[in-house]
Amino acid sequence: MNRIILVRYGEISLKGLNRNYFIDCLVRNIRTALKSVCQAKTEKIQGRIIIHLNEADLDQALAAVTKIFGIVSVSPGVVISSDMADIENQVRIEAQNADFKTFRVSVKRSDKSFPMTSMDLARHLGAVVLRNCDGISVDLHNPDLHLWVEVRGKKQTYVYHQIIAGRGGMPVGTAGRTALLLSGGIDSPVAGYMMAKRGLELIGVHFHSFPFTSDRAKEKVVDLAKILAQYTGKLKLYIVPFTEIQTKIVELCPERQTILIIRRYMMRITERIAKIENAKSLTTGESLGQVASQTQESLTVTNDVVEMPVFRPLIGMDKVEIVDIAQHIGTFETSTLPYEDCCTVFVPKHPETKPKLDRIRESEKEIELLAEDLIATAIEEAEILEL
Amino acid sequence: MTKHPQEIYLDHAATMPLHPQVMEAMLPYFEDHYYNPSALYWPGGAVEKVLKQCKESFALKIGVTPEEVFFNSGGTEGNNTLIRGVVEDLRPALKKDARLITTMIEHPSVMEVFRFYEAKGMDVVYLPVDDCGRVKLDVLKKEMTEKTVLVSIVGVSNEIGTAQDLKAIGAIIKRINPNCIFHSDFVQGFLKMPLDIAASHLDAVTFCAHKVMGPKGIGALYLKKGSKCAPLLLGGGQENNFRSGTENVPSIVGMVEAIKIFSELHKHQDRGASACRRALLQVLEKELQDFKVIEDPQGSPYVLCLSISGIKAEVLLHALEKENIYLSTGSACSKHSKEDQRTLRALGLSDAEREGAIRLSFSPLSEPDQMEKVAEAILRQTAYIRKIIAFRKGNK
Numbered sequence: 001m002n003r004i005i006l007v008r009y010g011e012i013s014l015k016g017l018n019r020n021y022f023i024d025c026l027v028r029n030i031r032t033a034l035k036s037v038c039q040a041k042t043e044k045i046q047g048r049i050i051i052h053l054n055e056a057d058l059d060q061a062l063a064a065v066t067k068i069f070g071i072v073s074v075s076p077g078v079v080i081s082s083d084m085a086d087i088e089n090q091v092r093i094e095a096q097n098a099d100f101k102t103f104r105v106s107v108k109r110s111d112k113s114f115p116m117t118s119m120d121l122a123r124h125l126g127a128v129v130l131r132n133c134d135g136i137s138v139d140l141h142n143p144d145l146h147l148w149v150e151v152r153g154k155k156q157t158y159v160y161h162q163i164i165a166g167r168g169g170m171p172v173g174t175a176g177r178t179a180l181l182l183s184g185g186i187d188s189p190v191a192g193y194m195m196a197k198r199g200l201e202l203i204g205v206h207f208h209s210f211p212f213t214s215d216r217a218k219e220k221v222v223d224l225a226k227i228l229a230q231y232t233g234k235l236k237l238y239i240v241p242f243t244e245i246q247t248k249i250v251e252l253c254p255e256r257q258t259i260l261i262i263r264r265y266m267m268r269i270t271e272r273i274a275k276i277e278n279a280k281s282l283t284t285g286e287s288l289g290q291v292a293s294q295t296q297e298s299l300t301v302t303n304d305v306v307e308m309p310v311f312r313p314l315i316g317m318d319k320v321e322i323v324d325i326a327q328h329i330g331t332f333e334t335s336t337l338p339y340e341d342c343c344t345v346f347v348p349k350h351p352e353t354k355p356k357l358d359r360i361r362e363s364e365k366e367i368e369l370l371a372e373d374l375i376a377t378a379i380e381e382a383e384i385l386e387l
Numbered sequence: 388m389t390k391h392p393q394e395i396y397l398d399h400a401a402t403m404p405l406h407p408q409v410m411e412a413m414l415p416y417f418e419d420h421y422y423n424p425s426a427l428y429w430p431g432g433a434v435e436k437v438l439k440q441c442k443e444s445f446a447l448k449i450g451v452t453p454e455e456v457f458f459n460s461g462g463t464e465g466n467n468t469l470i471r472g473v474v475e476d477l478r479p480a481l482k483k484d485a486r487l488i489t490t491m492i493e494h495p496s497v498m499e500v501f502r503f504y505e506a507k508g509m510d511v512v513y514l515p516v517d518d519c520g521r522v523k524l525d526v527l528k529k530e531m532t533e534k535t536v537l538v539s540i541v542g543v544s545n546e547i548g549t550a551q552d553l554k555a556i557g558a559i560i561k562r563i564n565p566n567c568i569f570h571s572d573f574v575q576g577f578l579k580m581p582l583d584i585a586a587s588h589l590d591a592v593t594f595c596a597h598k599v600m601g602p603k604g605i606g607a608l609y610l611k612k613g614s615k616c617a618p619l620l621l622g623g624g625q626e627n628n629f630r631s632g633t634e635n636v637p638s639i640v641g642m643v644e645a646i647k648i649f650s651e652l653h654k655h656q657d658r659g660a661s662a663c664r665r666a667l668l669q670v671l672e673k674e675l676q677d678f679k680v681i682e683d684p685q686g687s688p689y690v691l692c693l694s695i696s697g698i699k700a701e702v703l704l705h706a707l708e709k710e711n712i713y714l715s716t717g718s719a720c721s722k723h724s725k726e727d728q729r730t731l732r733a734l735g736l737s738d739a740e741r742e743g744a745i746r747l748s749f750s751p752l753s754e755p756d757q758m759e760k761v762a763e764a765i766l767r768q769t770a771y772i773r774k775i776i777a778f779r780k781g782n783k
Contacts, residue, residue, distance in 0.1 A: 247775055251774075
């Protein structure tokens with residue numbers, strides 16, 4: 001008997017000829033996730049992935065696996081031979097170790113050479129349970145204990161009684177890469193999570209404005225990136241020194257437009273980094289109307305400077321909904337630490353909410369002369385962390 | 388974690404480095420004399436004796452009897468023990484009408500305890516202060532009643548260094564209610580400012596070691612004999628049943644050693660802290676525009692609070708940190724809470740003045756020679772930050 005986790009994938013099995021590509025990617029992601037917590041082996045079988053736990057701790061392995069996108073559900077269980085005596089024995093053990101009044105046994109049998117039909121085997125094993133436990137009865141509709149037996153081949157029968165929901169989505173990496181503008185706030189980690197769920201690998205880009213933001217604020221972003229990396233397997237984070245550009249903007253551009261012009265420079269730099277990293281899109285945590293730089297007009301202005309598509313998965317969400325997800329994925333606590341993450345020094349008292357694109361372009365004229373140097377230096381001096 | 392060899396540390400009110408001699412005094416109690424002082428075999432007894440000597444030495448220093456000194460983990464514990472202990476010891480009938488008095492400029496370890504009891508429905512009065520941070524005595528006279536069971540007033544403010552006139556305050560309290568417990572959080576004043584417990588009619592005083600070159604996590608509470616105060620920690624009955632928990636012998640030894648060393652150094656503080664203040668202010672007053680010193684002329688020379696207009700204190704702090712100069716913003720402990728700048732607010736400072744408030748705090752070993760470098764850095768970084776903030780305001 002060997003302890004296993006049985007992994008089911010849903011959506012990716014629909015992907016026709018690319019199916020293997022998706023599954024291989026999922027297997028790789030599972031291996032990466034498990035490597036840091038335990039020594040477990042991963043095996044691909046028809047329609048399922050099997051994790052052989054060996055000596056590994058089940059809870060640790062489960063915690064890691066249930067964070068991986070592309071998994072519909074998992075079941076901790078055991079693998080035994082398809083010998084009838086073995087199957088009977090295992091079912092008896094599972095029943096004796098469980099606390100229940102009612103039960104049922106379900107059988108799946110992909111090995112059609114097995115001498116009994118699924119129905120017959122289920123009935124037979126039900127009888128085994130009834131013989132070995134007192135005061136219990138069968139309930140096919142709402143049992144306390146639902147025992148599953150999957151006969152897959154001569155040597156592989158899987159027995160389990162728990163089905164734990166996964167996060168769904170697509171394996172990270174199958175959709176390529178996106179560059180995520182990662183601040184220390186609540187929204188951007190959630191945006192990253194949502195795009196990663198659609199199969200995108202994340203390249204984090206954070207703008208650091210020391211001394212206007214502190215090193216603790218930077219550490220906070222690193223911590224957030226580490227939390228995201230639990231879902232994405234790995235995450236490369238660029239920490240871009242931004243003070244120089246920001247102060248130049250404040251010096252050379254009209255006060256009401258500073259935030260928008262700062263945002264435009266963030267987008268420009270992020271797109272450059274995206275190109276370096278072979279990412280094909282940008283992701284931001286913007287939500288319509290949340291702040292002045294997130295109105296339709298403002299988004300038009302910030303979109304103007306990039307060619308790549310900009311994904312804004314939170315665009316139609318309320319703060320409450322975003323906070324719910326942040327709590328669910330475990331980034332909320334870190335996001336709400338009190339270190340300043342947004343340099344209030346640079347926030348104008350009355351920012352533009354309906355900026356005109358041509359006027360913003362006009363305002364950028366003076367700084368444009370320096371822009372190329374400033375951007376190149378910022379990217380060159382960026383600190384790159386592999387998390 | 389690597390330390391910069393040329394750092395200039397100006398945050399001694401937050402904590403002081405351990406004096407090397409203190410470390411030396413402590414080591415044998417980690418390595419050789421590690422025994423539990425309650426143990427019945429002779430080495431335990433020997434350690435207990437050391438503990439007794441430490442207590443006698445401490446008591447002598449503050450002018451009380453050894454039975455009135457209780458070692459604990461420091462300022463927060465001392466303040467919590469006293470305030471909670473006094474309130475919990477009240478008879479229910481008394482508790483209902485009892486009044487508690489404190490000030491608006493207390494350390495959070497006092498403030499939060501009073502707020503806790505206020506939330507439970509008790510009558511708590513927070514005394515206002517004048518623009519130097521001194522408690523308004525006429526308000527105290529008015530608020531002090533016969534039902535007042537506890538008055539807790541910070542002896543020396545951690546943020547601006549204000550020294551309260553504890554003798555005058557004690558006299559007012561005891562005239563109106565001789566049974567009222569008078570407590571002072573004296574963590575920032577210990578060994579740095581005069582303290583006369585008897586003449587001030589103090590019933591309880593909080594002390595700690597790491598603000599005087601001693602180890603962190605050790606302190607003491609003075610509690611006058613006969614004062615009614617329930618213990619916070621129950622257990623093995625150490626410290627005469629008032630503070631259970633195995634005595635932290637190495638740290639107690641360290642604290643007593645630190646007291647000796649610091650007291651000596653303090654005698655020459657005019658060449659240290661005070662000289663640093665003078666040197667710094669000399670340059671700033673000549674070169675820096677639009678700033679003010681927020682101080683109590685009779686206050687602690689170890690603390691210097693400056694409000695520089697047109698900057699944000701935290702930005703200046705980070706800019707100076709880049710130059711390996713470490714100081715604090717005017718609002719201590721704000722890292723953990725949004726509720727900050729309470730003290731500066733109580734002093735009547737405007738939003739802009741509070742926003743630009745920084746605190747420098749010295750030790751007797753601070754070097755006046757370094758202050759020119761500090762002043763220059765403040766001037767340079769202030770100019771830089773002001774320029775950017777001025778742009779923001781459209782003053783270009």
